[in-house]
Amino acid sequence: MNSRLILSACLAASLTAACGGPRAYTRGTYEDPNTIEMLSDRFNENDLQLIAKKMAESLANTPRFAQATAQAPLPIVLVGKLKNSTSEHVDMRSLADKIQTALSQTGRFALVDQGARLDIAEEYEYQQSGYVDPNAAKGPGQQVSVDFIMTGDLASIIQEVGNDKLVYYKMTAKLNNVRTGLIEWTDEKQIRKKFEKRSVGW
Template sequence: MNTRRLLLSALVAVSLAGCGGPRAFTRGTYEDPNTIEMLGDRFNENDLQLIAKKMAESLASSPRFVQAAPQGQPLPIVLVGKLRNSTSEHIDMRSLADKIQTALAQTGRFALVDQAARQDIAEEYEYQQSGYVNPNAAKAPGQQASVDFLMTGDLASIIQEVGRDKLVYYKMTAKLNDVRTGTIAWTDEKQIRKKFEKQGVSW
């Protein structure tokens, strides 16, 4: 009797170990990054892409910028500045800013200044003035382009849960501020609403 109990206990232990033991992802395939898939109820790369596309297209088609700069005229210079995260999630706002900056550059309507690169450029000035670089070719401070417009923004969210249903709402509001006058030259928002249904997990 004891032997049978021991065997049964061993079989149960092995079975539980097989179900609850560590698992690893051992194989995978490349996927189209533009394919929309929702594997969870958190902010994801699809949301990021939708926001960046909407902001770039809206700004490029706005009355002030819909006409391309005449031949020989400089493009308006835009700096994508601070984007605030007002949600309860940890969201990489730097990635969102980079995505918007890339989308704006691809319109061909704007010249972009990279905020993150400014410190690196300042350090490069110091190196080029250190004597290691040909003085006739060295670059010095004082010649950088002046930013015409500063883009700021805020990402907010509202989450509702009722029974098995969960609604997640995001709203990204972006503003383009005229650096000379301090007025808002453009503003728009992108809304994203997603619905999820809670399901049980089976083994």
């Protein structure tokens, strides 16, 4: 094999390694988390933010809560189970946390965290085990009683025709009165996104 063929073979091998070899994300920049970007047709963080904002603002502006006086105690709300009725994996715990944070930021509600309740129950057991000064130990019986529980359901409808795809999400939330069982408030957030299928690659 002459030197020209050897050089050509080496060049081809180098190009193959450069184009088809392992690749990694090595450089990045911080982005505004509120910037709307749709890199795929799946449920994304923007959808989560839009839903949380709508639910918190809608509930806070409901006449019953919007007209609350400074002297009255804040209504105590627990964001309960949010059901995922879509065909996608959606982190409903993150959605619940986002709604809880948005409600807290309105300043019109006192919040109880469902997960923290279990942690507190475990802490009660530890403090009653004898390892903690009995005079300083905390125990059950003094927690606040929740006034309202928020529940919800996330559903979706997907339509595909030719190269077009429509994705529709609907989040319905309800605020249930713990004492009476009545639905004191309900609202929904609709999100509709359109995608066009295009070829990718070289």
